[in-house]
Amino acid sequence: MKSVLGIDWESRRRGRLTYDRPVTGDGPRGLIATDVWLARGGRDVLRGATLAVPPGAVTALIAPSGAGKSTLLRCLNRLLEPDRGTITLDGVDVRELPPRELRHRVGLVGQAPVMLDGSVRDNLAYGLRSPLTDDAAAAALTAAGLDDTFAARSAQELSGGERARVALARAVVRRPAALVLDEPTAALDADVARQVGATLRSLAAEGLAVCLAIHDVPFARAVADRVVGLDGLPVPS
Amino acid sequence: MSQAVVQVLAAVAFAGFAALLARRLRLGLEREIVWAAARALLQLAVVGALIAAIFRVPALAVLFVAAMVLAAALTSGGRLRAVAGSRRHAAVAIGVPALSATGLLLLVGAFDTTPRAIIPTVGILIGGAMAATTLTGRRLLEGLREQFDAVETRLSLGDDVRTAVRPVVRGAMVTGLVPAIDQTRSVGLVTLPGTFVGLVLGGASPATAARTQLVVLLALLAVELLAALLISTAIVARLTAPGERVVLPDPAPDETGDRRPWPFPWRRRGGPSG
CATH class of the missing domain: 1.10.287 (Helix Hairpins)
Incomplete structure (x- = not known):
């Protein structure tokens, strides 16, 4: 029974399955977007966007405001589906991965992160497959530049900068293969931004593929190993 | 006069x-x-x-009930027209609980199997289901638009669509059921509902009228809850795209109650032309 009342029940069922095969293919490692096109509201938002986010490096994506950076990031963990083009994670087309598995492996931190109801710890533990240990919570908070007393605080009472860092900790605690951040320093002061930059570098040193879409070019050059545009080419200094 | x-x-x-x-x-x-x-x-x-x-001619009752469900589905579905197939979904959400409850009440002998008993009962249940369907559906669409960032955050953290939208669905169902719950809670104190009034005006004893009203009111609670559940499930399923994504529809013009009714095609003062 595939379609009843116009609803594709089979694809809904498949989406709930967990992935029982290793997420590795024969293609290049990391996140690779190739010739991605996407139209929204009758307008081409992405026109052949290309991006390579290799593991073990920080890649900064720089483009003018409204050029589609955020849209491309949302395509990387399939919150948006491109009209054309391919996106692969460690050589596997992301459309072949169960979406929930993909999103565990590609952490996305949005520009204005939403805190879910409950404490910071509740936010860190949300959706984890195994119980969150105190050590893991403390390590994730520390990595995001917060001390472990933050875990008990109400997530709804955090400032913008604190939310940005908790969102980073929430993504890190999942131990993703790739981390994608949209303007991660937008709500941070210079000192905290530097701290977050150092965290991103150390995460990349552990083998993560880290990508940040950012308009702060000096910060991007200070933190990133590669600074590229939406055409995938390096942005000249 | x-x-x-x-x-x-x-x-x-x-x-x-x-x-x-x-x-x-x-x-x-x-x-x-x-x-x-x-x-x-x-x-x-x-x-x-x-x-x-x-x-x-009692056989005509079947046609009449079908027409009632159809009219309710067109009304409710029209209010939810932003969702593809909204009228079909509304027909299921209204018809299934209302007709099932009526059938059950007839089966256990709560009402006579005569058109005189069936038509008013099923009419009240269809009306309640229609109200719950419209309210729940509209609130669900509004809630999804208002809380879309939170829904996408939950999806990003590994939820499936059903789990990610659950808080929004719960809120919408609560909104959809508030009138039924308030009506039930305040019956006799604030309002004298239609069944009671009708029976008393028709000559039945107040005790009989109260008993019949109680059956209808309590059946309405279950019918409206089921209608709210069915329409929410249908809308969420409709808005679920492959890849555990939620794709919001563009708001339909009449979702805001702004449609000009057919016999009055003139311009609203200060409103949009056309």
């Missing part, structure tokens, strides 16, 4: 007063009020004649 004429004139006067007040307050609802009142007048006149015919 006969009582019948006085009744109709009094009703028309109240509708006229409401329309004038709405115009004075610039609510933009005067044409909707006049149209709703005109429809009610016409529909009740026709339905009175039809029911008289059904009492003579």
